[in-house]
Amino acid sequence: MTLMEIRGVTKQFVTRGESMRARKTTFTAVDDVSFEVELGETLAIVGESGSGKSTTARIAARLLEPTSGTVVFDGQDVTRARGRELARFRNDVQVVFQDPFSSLNPRYTVERIITAPLTYQGITPPTGRRAFAQELMERVGLNPDHCRRYPAQFSGGQAQRIGIARALAVNPKLVICDEAVSALDVSIQAQVLDLLMRLQRESGFSYIFIAHDLAVVRQISQRVAVMNRGRIVELGPRDQVFGDPQDEYTKTLLAAVPRINPEWDAKRRQAQ
Numbered sequence: 001m002t003l004m005e006i007r008g009v010t011k012q013f014v015t016r017g018e019s020m021r022a023r024k025t026t027f028t029a030v031d032d033v034s035f036e037v038e039l040g041e042t043l044a045i046v047g048e049s050g051s052g053k054s055t056t057a058r059i060a061a062r063l064l065e066p067t068s069g070t071v072v073f074d075g076q077d078v079t080r081a082r083g084r085e086l087a088r089f090r091n092d093v094q095v096v097f098q099d100p101f102s103s104l105n106p107r108y109t110v111e112r113i114i115t116a117p118l119t120y121q122g123i124t125p126p127t128g129r130r131a132f133a134q135e136l137m138e139r140v141g142l143n144p145d146h147c148r149r150y151p152a153q154f155s156g157g158q159a160q161r162i163g164i165a166r167a168l169a170v171n172p173k174l175v176i177c178d179e180a181v182s183a184l185d186v187s188i189q190a191q192v193l194d195l196l197m198r199l200q201r202e203s204g205f206s207y208i209f210i211a212h213d214l215a216v217v218r219q220i221s222q223r224v225a226v227m228n229r230g231r232i233v234e235l236g237p238r239d240q241v242f243g244d245p246q247d248e249y250t251k252t253l254l255a256a257v258p259r260i261n262p263e264w265d266a267k268r269r270q271a272q
């Protein structure tokens with residue numbers, strides 16, 4: 001079943017040079033992009049820096065309006081949704097950002113951060129906020145006794161787990177991870193990826209997983225979209241894209257990754 005459909009989405013940014021007299025120029029960051037996200041799957045979007053991945057993610061999350069094209073979620077056109085319709089969308093689609101610290105309010109306790117999406121939606125958990133936050137902390141591998149602590153008292157990997165717990169608080173159907181593990185050390189990255197995969201197995205939601213690291217994408221995704229200069233140049237099942245890429249740019253991208261060691265990769269997948 002299709003959960004989200006991005007149809008012919010284009011995003012242009014109008015920029016102006018330093019001086020007021022400088023001419024305005026239009027830059028197309030995302031150019032006629034279309035893809036679908038199936039219920040329960042992980043679709044990865046990969047590409048070099050500047051290829052338009054984050055802009056696409058922000059449009060899919062309705063954090064940015066496209067210049068043209070449509071975003072359909074659960075059968076509804078939400079491209080210009082407002083009010084209650086937008087609130088429902090914001091509940092169903094959660095985002096985990098790259099830098100956990102800048103996406104967590106430093107003045108709020110973890111308990112307050114994790115339960116904030118419930119507050120926006122006007123929901124009171126039957127067991128109370130603290131018990132609810134503690135349960136989620138346990139689910140993401142954090143010590144529930146630390147629920148009164150502040151973000152600065154956690155490591156980068158732990159802070160990202162707080163961001164993930166917050167995303168899960170409202171039982172989303174889709175979680176958009178925008179370079180969610182890119183800022184973490186490799187060993188911590190692997191732990192957070194394992195957590196993301198476990199949570200999906202438990203709850204059945206979908207991921208759009210944005211990353212530039214192909215080793216990470218290979219581990220987590222079922223399908224992969226490759227972006228180059230604002231366009232999707234290849235989209236297919238992971239093993240097809242990695243094993244038999246059709247597009248020249250995808251081939252170049254794969255050739256440039258020395259970190260994918262097939263033996264290591266096979267061992268990791270066996271261990272999962």
Ligand SMILES: Nc1ncnc2c1ncn2[C@@H]1O[C@H](COP(=O)(O)OP(=O)(O)OP(=O)(O)O)[C@@H](O)[C@H]1O
Nearest residue numbers: 013015029047048049050051052053054055056212
């Ligand atoms: N608000 C904006 N105004 C002008 N240009 C923008 C804006 N946001 C993004 N861009 C440009 O659009 C292009 C695509 O950016 P985007 O962040 O989507 O790429 P990306 O693939 O996610 O790269 P990265 O991995 O570096 O974040 C870039 O050239 C960027 O400079």
